[in-house]
Each structure stands twice: as C-alpha cells, then as structure tokens.
Amino acid sequence: MSALSYVSADNNSPWKTYLSQVERVLPYLGEVSRWADTLRHPKRALIVDIPLEMDDGSVRHFEGYRVQHNLSRGPGKGGVRYHPDVTLEEVMALSAWMTVKCAALNLPFGGAKGGIRVDPRELSLKELERLTRRYTSEIGTIIGPQQDIPAPDVGTNPQVMAWMMDTWSMNTGATSTGVVTGKPVHLGGSLGRVKATGRGVFVTGRVMALRIGLPLENCRIAIQGFGNVGSVAAGLFAEAGSLITAVQDHSATLYHPDGIDIPALTEWQRQNGSISGFKGATAVNHDAFWGYDYDILIPAALEGQITAERAGKLRCRLVLEGANGPTLPVADDILRERNITVVPDVICNAGGVTVSYFEWVQDFSSFFWSEDEINIRLDHIMEQALLAVWQKSQTLKVTLRTAAYAVACERILIARKERGIYP
Numbered sequence: 001m002s003a004l005s006y007v008s009a010d011n012n013s014p015w016k017t018y019l020s021q022v023e024r025v026l027p028y029l030g031e032v033s034r035w036a037d038t039l040r041h042p043k044r045a046l047i048v049d050i051p052l053e054m055d056d057g058s059v060r061h062f063e064g065y066r067v068q069h070n071l072s073r074g075p076g077k078g079g080v081r082y083h084p085d086v087t088l089e090e091v092m093a094l095s096a097w098m099t100v101k102c103a104a105l106n107l108p109f110g111g112a113k114g115g116i117r118v119d120p121r122e123l124s125l126k127e128l129e130r131l132t133r134r135y136t137s138e139i140g141t142i143i144g145p146q147q148d149i150p151a152p153d154v155g156t157n158p159q160v161m162a163w164m165m166d167t168w169s170m171n172t173g174a175t176s177t178g179v180v181t182g183k184p185v186h187l188g189g190s191l192g193r194v195k196a197t198g199r200g201v202f203v204t205g206r207v208m209a210l211r212i213g214l215p216l217e218n219c220r221i222a223i224q225g226f227g228n229v230g231s232v233a234a235g236l237f238a239e240a241g242s243l244i245t246a247v248q249d250h251s252a253t254l255y256h257p258d259g260i261d262i263p264a265l266t267e268w269q270r271q272n273g274s275i276s277g278f279k280g281a282t283a284v285n286h287d288a289f290w291g292y293d294y295d296i297l298i299p300a301a302l303e304g305q306i307t308a309e310r311a312g313k314l315r316c317r318l319v320l321e322g323a324n325g326p327t328l329p330v331a332d333d334i335l336r337e338r339n340i341t342v343v344p345d346v347i348c349n350a351g352g353v354t355v356s357y358f359e360w361v362q363d364f365s366s367f368f369w370s371e372d373e374i375n376i377r378l379d380h381i382m383e384q385a386l387l388a389v390w391q392k393s394q395t396l397k398v399t400l401r402t403a404a405y406a407v408a409c410e411r412i413l414i415a416r417k418e419r420g421i422y423p
C-alpha cells in the first residue's frame, strides 16, 4: 500500500476512518483483494479557486473541490457540501463512501463528491448564486451527465442544483437537466427526492428494528441534525408512533421524555432556520444529548460524532447512520462489543442517491414517474439491499458495516479487474 502525500496525519480524519473500514473487509474479499489498492487511491481530485465579488464590491476567494474516487462502475455520483470546515481530505472520504454506497445498492455509478469552504449562511442569495456558478464553471470540465453528476449535501439545496444545471448548460450550449440531481421538480427534478434520504433511514430502520425485536410504537429516538435528512426521518418515525425524545442541531439540544411534536418543530425550524428557541421541549446542554436512555440513535449531521467515549456510554439498541461517517472505527468496535446494532451509512442513507438515480434515468428518457412509483421502487431497493447485507453479515459473522463493504467492494473490484488497466 502506498500512502498519499496529500493526506494529514490525523488518525480520526474521515479519510482515515474510510481506510480503516477498507482494511476490515480485506480478509473477506478473496481473490479480488489483489486490486484493493484501487480503493485507497482517489482517481481524480480537483482543487479550484473561486473568486467572488461580494455585494459590497469587495472580492473574496473561496477554496472548492471535486473528487472522483472511483469510476469503474459508471459515472461519478455524489453531493456538493458548502461548509466552512470542508477540506480536500473530507471530500475524498465522502467521495469514497459514495463509491461504496452506489456499489452496495448496485446502482450503476462510481463515487464522487464536491465542496466549498464557505458558510453559506453568511452570504446573500445573489452571492450564493455567483459562488455556485463560478464553482460549476471551474469543475465544469470534469462533470456531465455521463461523467460525474453532483447533487445536494450539507449546506446546498434544489436551488443550488438549479444554478449548477443552468451554468453547465449555458457553458455547453444545450440544456442538460441530467448533469445534476436533486433539482426543483419543474426543472427535471424527481418527485420524492427531497425526502428520499430521510425516508431511506426510516425504511432501513423499520426493517432492522423488526429483526432485533424492537417495536417502533413508543420506541424512543434521538436525532442529531435536523436538516434535510434528520427532520424527514423524525417525521416518518413519529408518524409510525415512535417518540422523538431528543433532537440536536448546531444551535441547540432539545429533550422531551414524552416525545417532541415533530410537525411543530419542523415548522419552527423552517421559519427560524434552526431549532433554537422552540418552546415545546426543554433546552439542555449539548453534551447531555449522549447521556439519555433511547432505543434508537440517528446521527444525521456530520462525521466523527460517535467517538469511543460516546460509544461507551450510549444507552440504545440501534444506531441508524443518516449522516456519512458519523462513527469512528474505534467506536464501531465498542458498539459491537456492547451489542448495539449499527445500520451503516452506506446502506442507511442511500435513499438519496437511489432517487437521484431515478431522477437521472427520468431526465434521460424525459418521462417522469409518480411519487408513489418512486417510493415503492425506493423502499424495495433499500429493503433488498439491507437484507442482502444482513445475510452477508450472518454468513461472515461480521458487523453490518463490514458486510456492506464486502458486498460493495467485491462489485467494485470485479469491475476494476474486468476493465483492466489502461494502457
């Protein structure tokens, strides 16, 4: 294995977490493990400078990235993150998780991801548009409906995707809706896309809760992150009769032993931009979030949140990884020893990329499906993928994460082997 010169020494970085997850699956890959170095080397990483004229006439520069981790199974697929702490290494890890996720779900995509080091909340709408358009132009040479198809992630949304689609289309001279997914519905977006990731968390959670004998009725759930993923998952679990007893976002932590009114909190968050100040629950200390008794924990914010210390004191039976990379490898070991089941990110939050795949197919055929059709196909694909991974975990006697990596990495490395090395 040759180490990359551009990765940091931080052992808890998302990239190191990903590498360690790959190490764990190698013993189960058989003959194709000889190609495993492919997984440790992103195919292409582009760093771009984005000069932005601010509304007051000053100019600021932002750093942007697009990483294509692996394209053996198809065009790159993966979101774009706007967050002040984004780094190249984080985007590398997120792109690698997309490779694994698309393969685990058997979608015909490789893995990619993008990001800009920016706090979008500090920009006006016009500044955000100019930033997005310049970023799209800068990465325009490597994206495209057949090359690499961006989508929303933390800090981006359908409007950002509309600007990306328009910019790429203007630069190439023809409207090309399939260059990004997660677009507004009247611009070739898919029904069901906005809710798809949260829905996938719910669907996989329902299957796994049944497996471990945990009824959803009155089951207590804590959710970290109340954005696109967390709020939708919270709504669906609440509709199924679960009690969402704790919710945390960047601004506050709320607790209510009888369950928080999720529609009311969602409306509050929509109007105020965060959950802070909501009156229907008690505001508690940020760290208290990890100390309560729950049945299910849903991390749906950022990476590295379940540390060894938190894994040691968590009192729950099931963790549903809505976020990408929320559990450090050392914490994974502790959760396994403590018999806490983890549905890993590469399965649990794959609802978004699955409906993105539907959107891409619909854009190519210019024929659009009903929301019911989308949800039925989504639920089916997610349930089947999870059950295949469950079977694999039983056969190999490994965690669901290692089983998901076994299913996915075998597919990726077979594609790698069959395509061969050019020239």
Ligand code: NAD
Residues within 6 Å of the ligand: 152, 153, 154, 155, 156, 197, 224, 225, 226, 227, 228, 229, 230, 248, 249, 250, 251, 300, 301, 302, 303, 322, 323, 324, 349, 350, 352, 353
């Ligand atoms: P979002 O921007 O809509 O919401 C992020 C949420 O996390 C917000 O509520 C924010 O306040 C909260 N948050 C940020 N920093 C926090 C902190 N330090 N402590 C507690 N909460 C914090 O983003 P999203 O689209 O919901 O994505 C959330 C996670 O899900 C990310 O890991 C993302 O990569 C992953 N994901 C998203 C999608 C998708 O379709 N949007 C698909 C797959 C995975």
